[in-house]
Amino acid sequence: MFPGEDRWYFSREEIDNNSPSRRDGIDLTEETRLRKAYCSFLKDLGRRFKLHQATVATAMVFCHRFFLCQSHAKNDKWIIAAVCMFLSAKVESTPVDLKTLIITSEEILHKKVIAAEQRQGVYEHYKGLVSNGEKLVLSTLNFDLSVDLPFDILIQAMKKFILDEATQGKFPSAAWKFVQDSFWTTLCLQYQPRHIAAGAFFLAAMHIKMDVKSHGESWCQHFDITLHQLNDIRGQMGELYHGKKRTPTSTGSIGETSNTGDVVQQQPVPTDNCPSSVIEGGSSSVADGSLQDQSRPEGVEKDSPDREAGDNQEDS
The missing domain is CATH 1.10.472.10 (Cyclin-like)
Structure with a gap:
């Protein structure tokens, strides 16, 4: 797909x-x-x-x-x-x-x-x-500058599944924020765009307390994602917000999905190549x-202040 x-x-x-x-x-x-x-x-x-x-x-x-x-x-x-x-x-x-x-x-x-x-x-x-x-x-x-992004995939899913007026008012901004924040992690080095979009979609649904249990299986099938992949993405996003590594837990509400999806063939980091x-x-x-920059011109401090990680990252 x-x-x-x-x-x-x-x-x-x-x-x-x-x-x-x-x-x-x-x-x-x-x-x-x-x-x-x-x-x-x-x-x-x-x-x-x-x-x-x-x-x-x-x-x-x-x-x-x-x-x-x-x-x-x-x-x-x-x-x-x-x-x-x-x-x-x-x-x-x-x-x-x-x-x-x-x-x-x-x-x-x-x-x-x-x-x-x-x-x-x-x-x-x-x-x-x-x-x-x-x-x-x-x-x-x-010289490989090709990057596939999850934004269009997320928009298509929202158009397909977010139908009621109440949800339309809350869901898009939450989902968009989650997918934007995903780029502050290494998820883009681990998962294809559809998986990132799925993670943002499910996180937004849980954030606004949608009925994930009833719709989870069809959502997983649409994004072609497994429950294990989804939980891993959720866990890594949780680390971003909470600042420590956590073991992904079962979603519970979508734990019964039978979707298998395809798993990206992950490979060793090619540091030698x-x-x-x-x-x-x-x-x-x-x-x-x-x-490295070993000198600075007049008007620029010798060593730039090391901005704290996430010092302008907004809360989701």
Whole structure:
């Protein structure tokens, strides 16, 4: 029913335990915080540029895929995130001006307006880093910029199943928020878009106290998802909101569904096969294919304040 490729889907165990960051001494808790930090940054960038949610979500997916193959210890997450937004804006046909992107990124990170006389210097400093970063991101992703998103699938399901007037007033905003928040996790590296849409759909239904038990089996069949997959997605979304790893529990109300669905063929994280690129020129170049910003121009603090993960994430 739904198209999809398996090339970017892996087991959670491989993502959590075998990432390049783990080999460089960054534990799972810290890497989770770093992932949320660049998602928060991308969300702010999207707001400043008034970009469609698809552009922001695609940028988040690019970042997650990049750090699946490259280490947080060796790459400036802010530069990589800005590059991913730049690429995503191109892919989604909502291009942004590079100079404005660089200036806006620095203003967001430092929570201050960069003076007019300093803007050109900031741009001159960062344009080379962003250019090198773009080469590195493209190389790391093997020039694969195809991203399937769950938004259209979720909309189709809401049109099909949400019929009564009372539900129509509450359900869409809740479901939309859940699917947006899913990109702050690594679920997009584990499950196909229809599964993410299903998780958001069921979470929204439970949130507004719909009769999940009566409709759960037909919903599962529509999304082609198993109960195990659904519970795993629910559990990981719960971790996002509650801040600790939890064992997914039975839904109870849909526990009797017999839907089997198809399971994505998950595979080991290809850390040894991820392409790395030797970026030439400047002190930011690292031979193993990483990117760091080691200096800052006048008007920009030497070390940007590390935004707390989820510091602008709204409650669902």
